[in-house]
Amino acid sequence: MSHYTVAFAGNPNTGKSTLFNLLTGMRQHTGNWAGKTVITAEGEFSHNGHKYQAVDLPGTYSLYSNSADEEAARDYIIFEQPDVTLVVLDATSLERNLNLALQVLEITGRAVVCINLIDEARRLGIEINLKAISKRLGVPVVAISARNKIGISALLDQVERVATGAFTAKPLHITYNDEIEKGIAQLLPMVEQTIGSKYPARWIALRLLDGDDSLLTSLKGNIGRKTMSGTKEVISHGVTAYD
């Protein structure tokens, strides 16, 4: 039986933990206030004979190191490299929620975008063109209602496609203005040389341009760790060696 890891990312109050609990059957208490889910909850679920280790990341608006929550979510996606990152969005507030989706897609194409609260959006008269969003983002997009258990199996089918590699994403590539792109081009060879091909070099170059000190600190810590133990496969089956 194959075993995959799925990280759940999303803004606060998007029903991310509701979905997580629904899939894993865990009933841990999760609140909405800041800092409540800093410790990532883990659980398991299976679908079509595949087993998944689910990791509930802290709810964040961004991965740009404004807080401990965001650093935790960011570091997990970059350093633990889950097989699938499930980005849970609030259908009633897509504009802001897509901010996080874009940030995740800059790091990894192994993602599924899950638009939650779709029944709530319909009630408000919001129509969502899933096909168009999926086409623009370059990854599967599924609409669900975790609370009313709508669309869950369709979602898991897409998670499976990304996890098994049946689906190869062509995630949206954001081109920045000339000044930034020039900076990236200059930094990229150095970043690649320093950290190797394991991490998203373009994204790291971008963060360096932005002066993201906390990412640098995380990188230093994790690069040392990786060279010490080159056996990530073994770790991923146990309790995550994170924290």
Add this chain to the structure above:
Amino acid sequence: MTGTSIPLSEAVNGSMLRISGIEVQGVLRRRLLDLGFVVGNVVEVLRRSPLGDPTAFRISNTTIALRREESSLIYGECIGGGDS
């Protein structure tokens, strides 16, 4: 009524402004951008605290309160609402 940018801290309750600039710097700038305070987005001034600070703003379908320190550094053009 349009064309002139005022700081959000000066806008009257109930008014709608289209954000034209944000001069907050550093980590807080990033956070405000993430929350939807981006140029071109519309923000509504909901109400002020009894002592006048902070002020509640509605942006991207969510209510967010900002202190004068921040709201005085975000500029917008009034596009309606309010008593003015």
